[in-house]
Structures are given as structure tokens and as C-alpha cells.
Amino acid sequence: MKEHKKLYKAGKLWLTATIALATWGIMLTSNASADTTTPTQTATVAQQANQSSTTMTATTQQQFAATNGQATNNENKGYLDKVELAPSSTAGNVQVVATGWHAADASQTLPYRYAIMFDKTTNSELARVKVAGPDIINRPDVQKVYPGIANSQKAGFRASLEIPYANLGDSLVLVSRYSNDTKNGEGLRTDYWLPVHIDMNNYAYLDGVELNGNQVRVHGWHATNQAAIGNRSHHYIIAYDKTQNREIARQEVTDNNVRGDVAKAYPGVFNANQSGFDLNFDLNPAFVNDEVLFISRWTGAADANSNYVDKWFDPQWLFGDDDDRANLDQFVEKDGQMTIAGWHADNLAYGKKYHYIIVLDHTAGIEVARQLVTTNQSRPDVAKVFPHIANAANSGLNITIPYNKAWDGHELLVVSRWTNDQAGNGSTPVDHWFYPKQLVAGQPAQPAPIGQPAPTAENAAHLKSFKLYRERHAIGAQISPNFLSFIAEGWHATNDTKKYRRFIMLDNTTNQVLSAKQFICDDMPMEDWMKMNHKQPDVAKRFGQQYKNAADSGFFIEGYMTDCQIGHKYTLISQYADDENGTNANEARFYLDVLNPNRVTPL
Numbered sequence: 001m002k003e004h005k006k007l008y009k010a011g012k013l014w015l016t017a018t019i020a021l022a023t024w025g026i027m028l029t030s031n032a033s034a035d036t037t038t039p040t041q042t043a044t045v046a047q048q049a050n051q052s053s054t055t056m057t058a059t060t061q062q063q064f065a066a067t068n069g070q071a072t073n074n075e076n077k078g079y080l081d082k083v084e085l086a087p088s089s090t091a092g093n094v095q096v097v098a099t100g101w102h103a104a105d106a107s108q109t110l111p112y113r114y115a116i117m118f119d120k121t122t123n124s125e126l127a128r129v130k131v132a133g134p135d136i137i138n139r140p141d142v143q144k145v146y147p148g149i150a151n152s153q154k155a156g157f158r159a160s161l162e163i164p165y166a167n168l169g170d171s172l173v174l175v176s177r178y179s180n181d182t183k184n185g186e187g188l189r190t191d192y193w194l195p196v197h198i199d200m201n202n203y204a205y206l207d208g209v210e211l212n213g214n215q216v217r218v219h220g221w222h223a224t225n226q227a228a229i230g231n232r233s234h235h236y237i238i239a240y241d242k243t244q245n246r247e248i249a250r251q252e253v254t255d256n257n258v259r260g261d262v263a264k265a266y267p268g269v270f271n272a273n274q275s276g277f278d279l280n281f282d283l284n285p286a287f288v289n290d291e292v293l294f295i296s297r298w299t300g301a302a303d304a305n306s307n308y309v310d311k312w313f314d315p316q317w318l319f320g321d322d323d324d325r326a327n328l329d330q331f332v333e334k335d336g337q338m339t340i341a342g343w344h345a346d347n348l349a350y351g352k353k354y355h356y357i358i359v360l361d362h363t364a365g366i367e368v369a370r371q372l373v374t375t376n377q378s379r380p381d382v383a384k385v386f387p388h389i390a391n392a393a394n395s396g397l398n399i400t401i402p403y404n405k406a407w408d409g410h411e412l413l414v415v416s417r418w419t420n421d422q423a424g425n426g427s428t429p430v431d432h433w434f435y436p437k438q439l440v441a442g443q444p445a446q447p448a449p450i451g452q453p454a455p456t457a458e459n460a461a462h463l464k465s466f467k468l469y470r471e472r473h474a475i476g477a478q479i480s481p482n483f484l485s486f487i488a489e490g491w492h493a494t495n496d497t498k499k500y501r502r503f504i505m506l507d508n509t510t511n512q513v514l515s516a517k518q519f520i521c522d523d524m525p526m527e528d529w530m531k532m533n534h535k536q537p538d539v540a541k542r543f544g545q546q547y548k549n550a551a552d553s554g555f556f557i558e559g560y561m562t563d564c565q566i567g568h569k570y571t572l573i574s575q576y577a578d579d580e581n582g583t584n585a586n587e588a589r590f591y592l593d594v595l596n597p598n599r600v601t602p603l
Contacts (some may be wrong), residue, residue, distance in 0.1 A: 047158050048126035065173035066280030076120045078102040078176055078192035084166075084270040085198065086160070094165040094228050096127075097270070101139050102176035103146050103155035106190035107196045110178035114185030115159035117196070121170035127161035128185065134158060165229045172196040199268045200225055204296055209318060210373065211388075215280040216287055216318065221259050222296035223266055226309040232298040242315045244359035250304065253277045262302045263302075265272055271298070285351035319388050320349045325396075326432040335440045338369075338403040340414055342377050345386055347396035349418035349430040352593075356417045357399050360438045363410035370424055373397045391418075403439070411436035413591075427522035431569075433591030435461075438459035443484075460543050460550075461574060463490040468564070484564045488572060491536045492555045493547035496586040498576035501529040503557060506589075508569035514561070521559035523580055 019574040031590035079100050086095040096117060104110075113131040118124070120556040139155030146152045157176065174194045183186035202384075212558040218237060226232070230287035240246070256278040263273035277296065286292070293315040340357055349355075355377070359369040378400035383393035397416060415437040419426040469485045488503075502523035504512045530552065540551035546555070555574065576587035 001463060012265065016039065016600050017366075019113075034236055041545070043545045069188060074105050075146065076104045076106070076190060076192055077103075077146055077149065078155075078194055080174060080194040080196065082268055083174075083196055083223040085226050086270050087231040087233060089160055089231075090162065092164055092166070093162050095160050095162050096196070097158070097172050098177070098194075098196070098220040099156075099158045099196060100174075101137075101142050101155040101532060102157060102178075102192045103142055103149040104178055104190050104192070105150045106508070107151045107178045109182050110190060112179045112182045112185060112190060113157065114175075114177040114179060115157065115161060116175035116177060116185070117161045117163055117175045118175055118392070119167050119170045120173055122464065123155040126163040129159055129161055130185065131157045131159055132302050138451070139360060154603060168198055168229075172198070195273075198225060199266070202311055203262075203266055203269065203272075204308065204313070206294065206313045209294070209316065211283075211390075212280065214283045215285055216278050218294055219256075219276075219278040219295070220313075221262050221275040221277065222298065222311050223259075223262050223269045223272040224298065224309055224311075225271075226271050227271050227298035229309075230307045232300045232307060234299045234302065234304060235277065236297045236299060236304045237277055238295040238297060238304075239281055240293050240295055241286045241290045242293050244286070248286045248292070249281050251281070252304070253279065260283060266335075273560075283350075283390065288319050288347045288350040292318055324430075324432050325382075325386055325389060325392075326434070328414060328434050329413070331414060331437055331439075333403045333436075336361055336403050338401045339399075339438065341376075341398040342416075343382050343395040343397060344416035344420065344432050345379075345382055345389040345392040345433070346430050347388075348392050350390040352418035352420055352430060354419050354422060355397065356419065357397055358415040358417055358424065359401065359412040360415060361407060361410050364411045366530070368404065368407065368412075369401045371399045371401060372424065373399060406440065409438060411438055413437075429504075433548075435589075448555040459492065459494050459588045460547060461490065461492040461590070462554075463590035465489050465554075465571065466590070468561075468574065468590055471542065480564065482561075482563050484561045485558065486561060487556070487558050489554075489556045490590070491534075491539050491586045492574040492576075493536075493543050493550040494541055494576055494586050495546075495548050498584075498586065499526055499527055499549075500524075500575075500577045500579055501556075501576065502575045502577060502582060502585075503559075504520065504573045504575065504582070505561065506571040506573060507565070508571055508591075509565070510568070514563075518561065518563045519561055521557055526576075 005054065005530075008046045045330040059359050080098060081101070082099045084097050102113075107293055113136065114128060115131055116128045119126050122459070135158045136154055137158060138153055139156040140153060142155045143153040150156075156187045159174075160234045172195075174196050175192060176192045177185055177189050179185045179187055179189040181189070202224045204220065204224075206218070206220040208220070209216060209218050216239075218239075222235070232543035235257070236250055237253060238250040239248040241248050251275075257276040258273050259276040260273060262275050266272045269275075294313045296311045296314050297304055297308050297311070299306070301307050324346045326342065326344040326346075328340065330339055332339050338359075340359075344355070355373040357371050357373060358367060363538070373396075379396040380393060382395050383389075386392045411516045413436040416432045416434070417424060417429045419429040421429070439509040466486065466488045469487075470481075470483075500523065503521045505519040507514060519545070534556075536551060536554040539553050543550040572590040572592055573587050574590070575582055575585040577583055
């Protein structure tokens with residue numbers, strides 16, 4: 001007996017069969033089968049994986065050649081449309097659901113279909129299921145493209161194979177098989193090898209975060225096949241305070257979760273259609289004052305503290321207005337009573353229980369009155385103008401205090417204070433210092449213009465904004481906590497003709513003016529200052545008849561505080577002076593109150 005090698009074509013590939021020649025004829029033999037219960041069979045599957053993506057035994061080809069002219073092309077085609085994951089009830093496992101088609105002429109004589117998951121990384125078979133009944137899917141689209149392949153209309157399949165999720169990162173192949181073995185899918189067979197790509201990306205999007213009364217609405221979606229690992233069926237949204245590094249609140253998603261648009265965009269992600277979330281969190285000071293981020297979590301634990309996959313959305317300041325907004329609508333004396341009315345809105349004040357008005361005799365340097373605001377707090381007009389200040393709707397103040405004639409001619413300064421201390425003190429009050437004013441008993445006084453401090457005979461001025469930024473120190477890369485930059489914007493109108501424009505900073509806590517090394521700001525002669533654009537048409541319209549420089553009264557300055565003490569109270573002083581030393585200065589003071597670290601923006 002002699003042996004020869006003969007090539008047989010299977011689809012686009014050639015296979016080898018051994019031909020034994022004897023006096024009584026020719027015998028064709030095929031390679032060993034792939035029984036999943038023996039190492040030998042697994043090795044055969046591995047060998048096939050290294051040879052080609054389509055295999056057909058020589059014996060099968062011989063049988064096809066003997067058919068009565070039917071499907072003699074021996075075509076073998078296939079495609080994997082979709083692979084997605086689903087949870088498994090078995091610990092450590094996951095369901096791989098594969099949908100596709102496999103059209104082969106061999107299906108005429110090999111009627112039984114199987115799907116096998118093979119791991120090329122470990123060179124082992126992971127799972128095998130029989131494809132039958134409803135898992136065989138009609139595919140007229142395949143028949144249209146391949147009308148000459150037998151049974152192409154029934155080429156579709158859906159197979160669910162349970163594998164260890166530890167193998168998901170390996171190189172996996174789905175073997176679609178036609179066989180004449182109904183029990184195990186062995187015997188005579190033809191295979192099509194389909195590379196498996198399981199999308200393990202973590203997809204999510206935060207559609208929006210909106211304020212709705214006393215609630216924060218958070219809505220979006222989070223879809224990932226990682227949620228199938230360990231049966232992570234619970235979906236939570238967690239609000240996290242990035243400023244204080246602590247959790248604020250968490251809620252489980254129980255409804256409003258259907259997202260057909262996400263399922264359409266990510267058809268290979270098993271939970272895409274139920275990936276949505278739309279929740280409302282009760283508003284609290286952490287949402288208002290701190291940088292907040294939201295976390296979407298799929299978890300297998302009821303308490304959501306273990307076995308989870310997270311998506312952390314970008315941190316954000318939910319309330320974009322970090323300025324201190326306030327105005328005195330009325331500050332007058334009449335019939336021995338002093339009336340103080342206006343409003344004070346500040347996000348840092350949100351959650352503070354008590355609103356106090358404190359009156360200081362600025363001339364004598366003493367406090368002369370203090371009263372709790374208990375009525376007339378509703379200010380819908382302020383809320384309309386400043387919708388991103390949480391306490392704007394209840395920022396109003398309106399009190400009456402007995403007037404002491406000893407205060408006549410003194411500068412009286414009103415402080416609006418939000419605090420949690422019942423006596424109006426506390427370690428972290430939120431203050432606004434209004435511009436000082438002189439009152440005289442029995443003489444009428446005009447209320448301050450809305451949004452601007454009242455003018456005096458010499459000046460009218462307003463500080464629109466003052467922002468602090470944390471800079472990297474000039475030496476090294478460490479951030480110095482006391483080295484801050486600032487930007488101040490406002491206007492200061494006067495009738496005085498001076499030669500110099502300058503700004504200085506007063507530390508109210510120590511009652512010391514900061515030195516030139518501690519407060520760095522460009523002073524300049526008026527002739528240079530006037531070359532810059534400081535036009536203020538709104539000020540000119542209101543005060544143009546009173547102050548000569550109203551139209552050019554604006555300022556926008558940048559500088560540094562090299563030894564800024566967080567917690568101290570400061571006053572920015574705008575001066576028109578005869579020289580750079582501030583001689584005969586005409587000044588306006590802007591009370592900055594306590595410098596709060598929450599208002600320092602990192603650069």
C-alpha cells in the first residue's frame with residue numbers, strides 16, 4: 001500500500017486528505033473529530049483554528065460529489081452580525097449571545113447545527129450549544145446574495161453560550177458547525193470560524209443637570225457590557241462633592257430608563273435599551289457651594305458598594321454665579337426710625353438659617369445695632385435676574401431700627417450677614433458690606449440706586465466683581481496658599497482732577513494697608529490711564545451731570561496678593577491722587593468681606 005497526498009478545495013481554502021491505494025480500490029479518510037470530552041478532540045479544533053476560518057472534511061466533499069448534481073460548488077459562507085453579553089445565574093460566568101448566519105452546501109447532508117466558543121489564547125473550547133428550533137432564523141437577505149448555496153434562506157442563527165467572564169479579554173472565535181451527529185455535533189461536519197469581538201467599552205453621557213426649585217435634576221445614560229459581569233443589574237446615580245471629597249447622596253434608578261436611541265447606536269451592548277436615568281436630588285448646600293460630579297454605577301450589590309462598574313462624569317459648579325450680589329433699596333431716617341431695605345443674594349449663604357443686619361458706626365469704629373431679618377424676605381424680582389443664585393428668591397431684607405441722634409454726621413455702614421449662629425456671629429458667616437452713608441435726623445435722604453452704592457459729594461463708585469485665583473508660585477511648582485492673583489472690575493466717578501490713578505488694599509482684620517510687595521497692582525499717571533479703554537456709557541447716562549469723568553470711570557485691573565490671609569476681611573481702595581504715593585487722594589472703598597477659600601479658583 002502506498003500513501004499519496006491530495007488537495008481538496010473547501011470554499012477558498014485547500015485541505016489535505018490521505019489517499020491509500022490498494023488493489024481493491026481507493027479509500028478516503030478524514031482527520032479526527034473534535035469531541036469536547038477528550039483532549040484529543042480539543043487539539044483538533046485548535047489545529048483547525050490555526051489552519052483557516054472555514055473547514056470541510058474530505059469525506060464530506062466526496063459525499064457532495066456523489067449528489068445528483070445538487071450544490072456541487074461546496075460553498076461555505078458566514079458572518080457574525082452581533083455579539084452581546086447577558087448576565088448569568090452562575091457565579092463567575094456570563095452569557096455571550098451571538099447572532100449571525102452560516103450558509104453551506106454541506107447542510108444538505110449535515111442537518112444538525114452547533115455553535116462552539118473557542119478561546120485561541122488558551123487553546124481551549126469554552127462552550128458548545130445546539131442550534132435548533134427558534135434559534136434557526138430565516139435570512140432572505142442571505143438567500144438573495146447566495147441563491148446557489150443550499151438552505152441559504154435558513155442560514156441565520158442565534159446562540160447563547162455561557163463562558164467564564166475571565167476569558168472575555170482573550171482572542172475568542174465562534175465556530176458555526178453543520179454536523180451529522182445530533183448528540184454532540186461531531187462525526188462528519190463543516191465549520192465556519194467567526195472571530196468574536198465583544199465590546200467592553202464603558203459608554204455614557206450626561207444629558208443635563210438642571211435646577212428645578214429645591215431640586216437638582218440629573219439625566220443621561222450609561223451602557224456597558226461590563227454590567228453583565230457578576231450580574232450587575234442595579235443602576236445607581238451618586239452625587240459626589242469633589243471639593244470636600246465625600247458623597248452627597250445616591251439614588252437607584254427604577255424608572256425612566258428606556259433609551260431606544262442608545263440601543264440603536266450601540267446594538268452590541270446588552271443593557272443599552274435600559275441605560276437611561278432621570279432623577280431629582282434634594283438641593284443642599286454642597287450642591288450650591290462646592291464642585292460636584294455625578295457617578296453612574298452598575299452594581300451587583302444591593303447597597304451598591306461592591307461588584308460595580310462606574311462612569312464618572314466631569315465635575316462642575318452647578319451654580320455658575322460665585323459673586324456676592326446685594327443692594328440697599330432704602331437706607332433712610334424718618335421720625336426717629338432708621339429704615340434699611342434691600343436684598344443680599346449669595347450662593348455661599350444657601351443653607352444658612354439666620355439673616356442679620358448689622359449697623360457699624362464707621363466714624364467711631366463700633367457696632368451700634370444688630371437685628372434679625374424675619375419678614376419681607378421674598379424677592380422674586382431678584383430670583384428672575386439671578387436665577388443661578390440659590391437663595392435669591394428669599395434674599396430680601398427690610399428692618400426698622402431706632403435712630404440715635406449721636407450718629408448724625410457719622411458714616412454708618414450696613415452689613416448684611418447670613419449665618420448659622422442664632423446670635424448673628426459664627427465662624428463662617430457670609431457678609432456683604434454696603435457703602436457707608438451719612439444720615440442726619442430730620443433730613444430726607446434719597447435711596448441708593450439699584451445695583452449701585454449711593455454717591456457722596458466727591459464720588460460715586462461700584463465694584464462689579466472681584467475674583468481670586470490660585471497661582472503657581474514663581475519659584476518651583478508648588479502652590480503657595482497665600483499667593484493669589486485677582487481681577488477687579490468696576491467704576492469710580494469723581495469731579496476731582498488728579499494726576500495719578502492707583503489702587504491699594506486694606507486688611508480690615510489687622511487694620512494695615514498692604515505693602516507694595518504684598519499687593520502688586522499697576523499704578524499709572526492719569527495721562528497713561530486715559531489712553532486705555534475705560535468707557536462707561538451707563539454711568540455717564542446716570543451720573544454725567546454730577547461727575548466730570550463718569551464716561552471714563554471704569555476700571556479692569558489685574559494684580560497679585562503675595563501674602564493673602566484667607567479668613568481676613570479686606571477693602572479694595574480706588575484712588576485718584578496727586579502722585580504715586582496717594583497724596584490728597586480722593587478715594588472709594590469697596591468692602592470685600594472675608595476672603596473665602598471656596599471663592600478661590602485654581603489656575
